[in-house]
Amino acid sequence: MNFENTRILFVGAAGGIGSHMANALLRSDARVCLVGLSEQELQRLTENLGDLAKGACTVAADVTRAEDRARCLQAMIDAYGGVDMLINLAGINAFARFEEQSEESIEKIMSVNAVAPMLMAHAVLPLMLEQGKGQIINIGSTFGSIGFSCFTSYSTSKFALRGFSQALRRELVDSGVGVTYIAPRGVDTPLNPPAVYEMAKEVKMSFDQPDAVAEQILKAIREDKKEKYIGFPESLFARVNGMFPGLVDNSLKKQNTIMRTYAKRDQG
Numbered sequence: 001m002n003f004e005n006t007r008i009l010f011v012g013a014a015g016g017i018g019s020h021m022a023n024a025l026l027r028s029d030a031r032v033c034l035v036g037l038s039e040q041e042l043q044r045l046t047e048n049l050g051d052l053a054k055g056a057c058t059v060a061a062d063v064t065r066a067e068d069r070a071r072c073l074q075a076m077i078d079a080y081g082g083v084d085m086l087i088n089l090a091g092i093n094a095f096a097r098f099e100e101q102s103e104e105s106i107e108k109i110m111s112v113n114a115v116a117p118m119l120m121a122h123a124v125l126p127l128m129l130e131q132g133k134g135q136i137i138n139i140g141s142t143f144g145s146i147g148f149s150c151f152t153s154y155s156t157s158k159f160a161l162r163g164f165s166q167a168l169r170r171e172l173v174d175s176g177v178g179v180t181y182i183a184p185r186g187v188d189t190p191l192n193p194p195a196v197y198e199m200a201k202e203v204k205m206s207f208d209q210p211d212a213v214a215e216q217i218l219k220a221i222r223e224d225k226k227e228k229y230i231g232f233p234e235s236l237f238a239r240v241n242g243m244f245p246g247l248v249d250n251s252l253k254k255q256n257t258i259m260r261t262y263a264k265r266d267q268g
Contacts, residue, residue: 001135001222003028007080009072010034011120012064014041014091014141016189020160020214031080035072037090040207063090063116073123085122085221087137088117093197097263098152101268106153108135113157118129118164125177132176133165137221138165140183142229145238150263158183169226184213184218185231185237195263 003025013022014036022045032055035044039060046053061068076083091113094105121136121219128134140196143151144158164180174177186192186200186207198206208231220228229235 001221001224003030003123005031005220007076007082007084007121008027008032008087009076009083009085009124009163010070010087010089011061011117012036012088014045015089016191016210017139017184017187017214017217018089019045020211021087021218022056023049023052023094024201024214024218026233029055031055032080033059033072033076035059035061035090037062052126063120063193064111066119069116069123072120082131083127083134086124088120089137089139089160090116091139092152092192093191095150095193095199095263097150103155109153110157110160113154114160114164115209117161121164121168121179128177129175134177135221136165136168136177136179137217138179138181139217140165140181142183142185142231142235142238144183145229163211178220178226180222180225180227182217182225182228183230183235184208184216185235187213223264 008025008030010022010025010032011016012018013032022032022034026049034042034045034056036045036058037060040217042058042060049056056073059072061072063069063072069110069197071085092109094109094167095102098106121138124134125134138161140161141154141158143155144162147155147159162181165179168229169179184206187210188207189210196209213230216228216230226266229238
């Protein structure tokens with residue numbers, strides 16, 4: 001896939017990974033609408049992009065809200081006349097023992113990470129089907145293939161996003177509209193609280209830098225991958241978990257105990 005002149009609705013463009021992707025897409029002469037949660041986030045992003053930002057439109061939106069999703073779609077139509085690609089990158093996390101996590105936090109994680117991407121895809125799909133082409137890119141996580149202790153809500157939301165991507169891809173076969181699911185492992189961004197890094201050091205959990213992850217995501221999109229898992233051995237571990245979950249249960253017992261200790265500490 002060549003990004004030149006591709007009309008891209010990019011949700012989550014202002015984050016650590018998103019800002020690097022936005023830079024690369026605009027350098028590739030894509031026609032991008034950058035969606036961030038707040039005007040402040042978008043202002044920081046456009047300042048960092050410099051002159052590249054002149055070639056993009058921006059929308060401050062909470063895509064869990066129907067009216068904000070509608071504004072994003074209308075901005076694409078007004079600026080570019082339609083949508084060729086949707087990138088769902090926005091997400092939130094929580095490192096906590098599930099029994100201590102608030103109901104509000106659980107609902108928000110599911111809404112932002114799973115329901116909102118589904119509804120954004122639902123919003124753009126009629127336009128893509130009408131033009132006979134399009135691509136929906138959902139950014140998940142290896143936690144969407146391996147359920148991790150103390151990331152229960154986050155893992156659940158990413159499992160849901162992976163299942164949605166797979167089912168919709170099959171539903172849209174031969175329509176001209178493709179669906180790509182990309183799953184990075186841990187990424188070093190402000191999304192993670194300090195306790196996560198302390199825990200990760202003890203259990204030897206690896207984190208990638210956002211610029212490297214952005215490059216891998218864009219490479220997978222260019223190569224029209226249906227699914228892409230970023231990071232080894234986590235990519236292999238995700239597949240093992242799919243075939244032999246009991247084996248993974250046993251191998252994670254010690255790690256789970258450590259993670260619960262740090263999650264309790266993070267709760268104060």
